[in-house]
Structures are given as C-alpha cells and as structure tokens.
Amino acid sequence: MRVAVFCGAARPADPVHLQEAATIGRLLAEHSIHIVMGGSRLGLMGALADAALAAGGQVTGIIPRPLNTPRITHPGLTSLETVPDMTSRKQRFVDLADAYLALPGGFGTLDELAHVWAGAAHGARARPVGLLNTSGYYTPLLTFLNHAAAGGFLTRHPDLRLDELAVVDDDPARLLQSIAARIDRPTATRHAMATLHGPS
Numbered sequence: 001m002r003v004a005v006f007c008g009a010a011r012p013a014d015p016v017h018l019q020e021a022a023t024i025g026r027l028l029a030e031h032s033i034h035i036v037m038g039g040s041r042l043g044l045m046g047a048l049a050d051a052a053l054a055a056g057g058q059v060t061g062i063i064p065r066p067l068n069t070p071r072i073t074h075p076g077l078t079s080l081e082t083v084p085d086m087t088s089r090k091q092r093f094v095d096l097a098d099a100y101l102a103l104p105g106g107f108g109t110l111d112e113l114a115h116v117w118a119g120a121a122h123g124a125r126a127r128p129v130g131l132l133n134t135s136g137y138y139t140p141l142l143t144f145l146n147h148a149a150a151g152g153f154l155t156r157h158p159d160l161r162l163d164e165l166a167v168v169d170d171d172p173a174r175l176l177q178s179i180a181a182r183i184d185r186p187t188a189t190r191h192a193m194a195t196l197h198g199p200s
C-alpha cells in the first residue's frame with residue numbers, strides 16, 4: 001500500500017510541525033506503508049523521510065529535474081524518480097498512491113491537494129485524502145471549502161460530497177487509522193500487482 005504525502009519544504013515557524021511530520025513518517029514505516037513524496041531533504045519533507053527511513057520504511061521521492069540538486073534532494077531515499085516538471089510529478093502521485101496525506105505546507109502542498117480534489121471532482125477514482133490538522137492549520141481552508149460549497153462552486157461532479165473530500169484529524173495515529181479504513185483494498189492490491197508485474 002502506498003500513500004503520497006504532501007508537505008512543506010520550508011522550515012516552519014513552529015517546530016511542532018517537524019515533530020508531527022516525523023511522527024507520521026515513523027508510523028507509516030511501522031505499518032509497512034510505502035511513502036511517496038516530493039523527494040526533498042528540506043522542511044517537513046526531510047523530517048518525514050528521515051523518520052520513516054530510520055524506522056526501516058520505504059520512501060520514494062518524485063522530484064522535478066530542475067530541483068534535483070544536492071541541496072534539495074534527500075540523499076537516503078529508497079528510490080528516487082526524476083520527472084520533467086511539477087505537473088508530471090502531480091500525475092505520478094496520482095498514478096502511484098492508494099491514498100493521500102497533506103501535512104501543513106504552502107503553495108506546493110495546496111497545489112497538490114487541489115490537483116487530487118479537482119481530479120475527483122471530474123470523475124477520477126477518488127482515493128482517501130487525510131489532512132493533518134496540527135494546531136488547526138487546515139481549519140481556515142475547511143472554512144473556505146464550506147464557503148465555496150455553500151456558494152454552489154463544488155458541485156461539478158454530482159457524487160462529490162464535501163465531507164468526503166478529506167478526513168481531518170490533529171492526531172497522526174488516528175488520522176492514519178481513518179485513512180487506512182477508507183482505502184479500497186482490492187483496488188490497491190490490483191494496482192500494486194499491476195505496477196510490479198504489468199497490467200494483467
């Protein structure tokens with residue numbers, strides 16, 4: 001099972017975000033969940049990857065070629081894939097992940113979240129999305145999404161329900177439990193087999 005994690009490259013003002021990123025990394029590794037992420041050593045991405053690797057986990061980085069420099073790329077990932085640009089990276093996250101997790105972050109994280117939500121709104125197979133709401137980081141975004149829904153702007157796909165857009169929790173372990181319970185296991189297994197052996 002693979003989870004794509006979107007999270008900040010910046011050093012956060014409050015170190016609790018680095019600690020929580022490390023907690024998520026460790027928990028994913030302990031549950032043998034393969035992490036797919038932006039491939040950087042910086043910010044929350046670095047904290048997540050370091051903790052997962054230290055706990056024996058698998059971490060795949062997907063990094064756009066222009067960002068693949070020693071200053072940015074994590075040197076110890078179990079695998080690293082280079083892609084031409086940010087748009088291709090977002091598509092690789094969608095190709096590879098059985099679920100998505102967003103930790104606190106900036107425009108890059110929001111862009112990745114919007115990409116998966118827009119895909120689901122346009123009929124792509126919806127996969128669970130978890131928001132780690134440390135210190136209420138995502139509460140203003142959720143308020144905005146409710147505002148957008150009330151304004152009738154999130155209705156393009158008739159099956160899309162706002163409460164299905166994301167599972168929100170400020171507790172890393174509870175959030176992972178909720179996401180794991182929502183993963184479509186037969187599809188995830190077929191998907192893993194197809195990736196390993198080619199489509200049957």
Ligand SMILES: C/C(=C\CNc1ncnc2c1ncn2[C@@H]1O[C@H](COP(=O)(O)O)[C@@H](O)[C@H]1O)CO
Pocket residue numbers: 005006007008009010037038039040042063067072104105106107108109110112
């Ligand atoms: C150019 C600088 C840092 C950029 N480094 C990044 N390396 C890898 N992945 C990145 C980087 N910046 C953005 N991403 C992707 O977006 C998310 C983080 O962006 P945010 O704006 O910090 O939220 C993350 O999930 C990555 O996939 C500075 O020198």
